[in-house]
Amino acid sequence: MGQNVRQMASVAVNPAEHQAFTNAWRAAIPYGAGTQNATKETVMRAARTIYAGHPALLEALGL
Amino acid sequence: MKIIHRISLRATAKQRRELEFLGIQVPEGVSLLDDGDKFISFEVNEGHANWSILQELFRKWDAIDVVSTQFSKKEIAAARWLNLTPDWHCGYPQPDELAFGYREATYDTSEYCPVCGVGLKQKAPFQMRGEPKWGRRSILQLNWVYDEYFVTPEAWKSVFYSFDVGCQPVTDPMGNVLRTVVQLDIKETAGVVTDELAIEHCSTCNRVKYLPVVRGPFPSLTKDPSAAMARTKEYFGSGASAYNGILLNQSLAMAMADAGIKGASVRPVALL
Numbered sequence: 001m002g003q004n005v006r007q008m009a010s011v012a013v014n015p016a017e018h019q020a021f022t023n024a025w026r027a028a029i030p031y032g033a034g035t036q037n038a039t040k041e042t043v044m045r046a047a048r049t050i051y052a053g054h055p056a057l058l059e060a061l062g063l
Numbered sequence: 064m065k066i067i068h069r070i071s072l073r074a075t076a077k078q079r080r081e082l083e084f085l086g087i088q089v090p091e092g093v094s095l096l097d098d099g100d101k102f103i104s105f106e107v108n109e110g111h112a113n114w115s116i117l118q119e120l121f122r123k124w125d126a127i128d129v130v131s132t133q134f135s136k137k138e139i140a141a142a143r144w145l146n147l148t149p150d151w152h153c154g155y156p157q158p159d160e161l162a163f164g165y166r167e168a169t170y171d172t173s174e175y176c177p178v179c180g181v182g183l184k185q186k187a188p189f190q191m192r193g194e195p196k197w198g199r200r201s202i203l204q205l206n207w208v209y210d211e212y213f214v215t216p217e218a219w220k221s222v223f224y225s226f227d228v229g230c231q232p233v234t235d236p237m238g239n240v241l242r243t244v245v246q247l248d249i250k251e252t253a254g255v256v257t258d259e260l261a262i263e264h265c266s267t268c269n270r271v272k273y274l275p276v277v278r279g280p281f282p283s284l285t286k287d288p289s290a291a292m293a294r295t296k297e298y299f300g301s302g303a304s305a306y307n308g309i310l311l312n313q314s315l316a317m318a319m320a321d322a323g324i325k326g327a328s329v330r331p332v333a334l335l
Binding site: 005006016017020021023024027028029030031032033034035036037038039040041042043045046049050052053054 | 069071072073093094095096097098099102104125127128129131148149150151152160161162204206209274275277301302306328
């Protein structure tokens with residue numbers, strides 16, 4: 001985290017997947033204070049859970 | 064005061080049954096377009112009759128657990144000092160958000176550590192893509208910048224000006240001053256009692272920051288600030304995020320509430 005987005009590995013997702021992932025992130029870590037207070041550990045755990053069925057995404061994230 | 068846990072997981076049928084048996088209303092959940100179980104999120108507070116059993120299950124299941132604290136109006140009204148927390152984030156600081164271009168444009172980075180995020184000092188106005196879409200709100204934070212608040216000029220004039228809180232202009236990436244937003248100029252700093260706070264130590268710059276305090280009130284101050292608004296000397300955050308806590312006194316918090324300022328909330332600072 002804190003990496004330059006242009007230098008990060010990327011995986012193409014379709015619009016439906018993008019929306020589903022966004023909804024899950026919003027539900028797990030609410031906007032506002034939830035975002036401000038999120039720890040690295042929480043973000044990593046959320047990524048492992050949300051992308052559990054998408055190994056390419058987990059691999060790109062190094063998880 | 065209630066400690067709230069926002070729990071999220073991909074719940075199997077067995078886990079759903081266990082949760083329901085323990086008195087949790089389990090939402091339908093959403094599909095993440097794979098073969099896995101649906102993703103559910105729900106809130107439970109530590110006053111729940113089965114909290115101790117639930118807590119064990121959440122640990123066992125490696126559930127995502129986002130903790131927050133709800134305060135009563137009485138608890139907030141009794142506080143001398145409060146910590147201002149954002150209800151929303153509006154846009155990203157500019158320019159070149161994909162490469163965090165705002166850092167060099169907005170800050171003196173000579174003491175900045177890119178690993179832990181500590182050490183930025185503002186040197187120039189913040190840049191936003193354009194006028195913020197305020198809706199009914201009149202105070203905002205930008206994504207990534209958790210120790211600055213931006214308000215409408217009307218909110219600044221009607222509330223903050225009379226408490227001697229200054230403001231700074233905000234521009235677009237072309238340098239044009241935006242008309243509907245100003246940055247609150249929070250100059251004074253205040254120390255926090257850190258004895259019981261969890262720390263993250265940076266192995267690159269050797270500095271320390273404190274993990275966000277989400278249970279109970281904001282940590283007490285070593286000394287009350289003289290201004291109505293102040294920032295903590297200490298940094299809070301995790302990973303590459305680091306920010307100072309923003310504090311305001313009870314009179315300013317009441318004036319914000321009386322003026323109907325929406326977009327941020329307050330929580331009490333613990334008394335020494």
